[in-house]
Amino acid sequence: MLSNACKYAIRSVLYLAIHSNELKKIGVKAITEELETPQPFLAKLLQQLSRDNLVSSTKGPNGGFFLSDIDKQNTIWNVIESIDGTDKFDNCFLGLKKCNGENPCPVHFIVVPFKETILADFRDKTIEKYVASMEGTRQVITLKDLDSF
Amino acid sequence: MLSNACKYAIRSVLYLAIHSNELKKIGVKAITEELETPQPFLAKLLQQLSRDNLVSSTKGPNGGFFLSDIDKQNTIWNVIESIDGTDKFDNCFLGLKKCNGENPCPVHFIVVPFKETILADFRDKTIEKYVASMEGTRQVITLKDLDSF
DNA sequence: TGGAAAAAAGACATCATTATCTTTTTTACT
DNA sequence: AGTAAAAAAGATAATGATGTCTTTTTTCCA
Ligand code: FES
Ligand code: FES
Numbered sequence: 001m002l003s004n005a006c007k008y009a010i011r012s013v014l015y016l017a018i019h020s021n022e023l024k025k026i027g028v029k030a031i032t033e034e035l036e037t038p039q040p041f042l043a044k045l046l047q048q049l050s051r052d053n054l055v056s057s058t059k060g061p062n063g064g065f066f067l068s069d070i071d072k073q074n075t076i077w078n079v080i081e082s083i084d085g086t087d088k089f090d091n092c093f094l095g096l097k098k099c100n101g102e103n104p105c106p107v108h109f110i111v112v113p114f115k116e117t118i119l120a121d122f123r124d125k126t127i128e129k130y131v132a133s134m135e136g137t138r139q140v141i142t143l144k145d146l147d148s149f
Numbered sequence: 150m151l152s153n154a155c156k157y158a159i160r161s162v163l164y165l166a167i168h169s170n171e172l173k174k175i176g177v178k179a180i181t182e183e184l185e186t187p188q189p190f191l192a193k194l195l196q197q198l199s200r201d202n203l204v205s206s207t208k209g210p211n212g213g214f215f216l217s218d219i220d221k222q223n224t225i226w227n228v229i230e231s232i233d234g235t236d237k238f239d240n241c242f243l244g245l246k247k248c249n250g251e252n253p254c255p256v257h258f259i260v261v262p263f264k265e266t267i268l269a270d271f272r273d274k275t276i277e278k279y280v281a282s283m284e285g286t287r288q289v290i291t292l293k294d295l296d297s298f
Numbered sequence: 299t300g301g302a303a304a305a306a307a308g309a310c311a312t313c314a315t316t317a318t319c320t321t322t323t324t325t326a327c328t
Numbered sequence: 329a330g331t332a333a334a335a336a337a338g339a340t341a342a343t344g345a346t347g348t349c350t351t352t353t354t355t356c357c358a
Contacts, residue, residue, distance in 0.1 A: 209325030
């Protein structure tokens with residue numbers, strides 16, 4: 001469904017939402033250590049997210065990445081748009097040209113409710129709200145931050 | 150989720166289940182035209198399925214692929230095992246090392262019910278039953294076979 | 299003002315998936 | 329027996345995703 005790149009990106013954004021702010025920036029190195037992702041690869045992804053104004057960054061000593069309050073008003077969906085594009089969400093699970101209820105493949109009516117649920121989650125919640133709801137249910141984005149809340 | 154290869158394979162098997170039998174074999178060319186898949190690529194996949202006894206075939210004039218009654222007792226899950234392997238079904242949707250309810254990622258409780266539903270569908274229904282239930286609900290595996298039932 | 303820290307940018311390398319091409323084997327039919 | 333049809337097998341190519349390396353730019357701080 002999502003590429004590795006996109007998974008890394010989403011977890012990075014959530015990580016930054018939880019652990020960073022304008023006053024506490026985090027370097028690529030620290031992020032990759034936490035998320036256990038390849039370092040230069042994640043750097044590229046963060047550059048991309050930065051270009052699309054989904055994360056903020058400053059160069060130089062004590063620089064690093066962080067999420068501003070404005071950044072936190074974006075959604076996971078925006079991250080997916082930036083890294084993977086969202087086309088694939090329209091594809092049929094079994095590879096039919098079109099996914100629709102008129103000519104449904106055998107798993108269509110299993111897949112669509114799932115897709116709608118997760119899509120609503122990604123599209124309608126801001127990063128800020130996303131993180132808030134994670135705290136409530138003790139969900140994690142890295143095994144290392146089990147005790148972060 | 151599934152690779153293109155696996156999607157092609159699943160649709161081929163279902164296609165053969167519907168349209169072929171010991172007396173009516175179908176060549177690669179005809180199948181690829183129906184399913185709109187790359188011809189030599191699908192040939193490879195059918196070879197693989199044949200090696201794993203998921204489809205039957207005969208060489209020579211009037212030869213081709215078909216599903217025997219025994220073949221129809223297999224499942225979609227067997228096809229996935231043969232082409233993609235089933236490891237990825239255990240992976241976390243957001244790329245965590247492990248997917249489990251103790252350290253769930255933010256979408257874990259959305260993904261798991263879907264996975265269980267579709268997995269049950271793939272694992273517990275024989276191809277034969279699968280096709281039978283398709284007929285009931287007018288589901289398709291190619292836009293071309295809308296009028297096949 | 300010089301040096302170091304960090305992101306940004308660009309070029310390059312590796313790998314798996316996807317796809318094609320060619321040759322061989324089997325088999326039916328004349 | 330000879331020929332043609334079809335799958336089987338093996339070699340090769342193209343593509344995109346993944347990952348790395350090097351250089352440049354920006355910025356802080358001493
Ligand atoms: S038609 Fe296949 S998932 Fe909708
Ligand atoms: S932990 Fe992510 S899907 Fe289960």
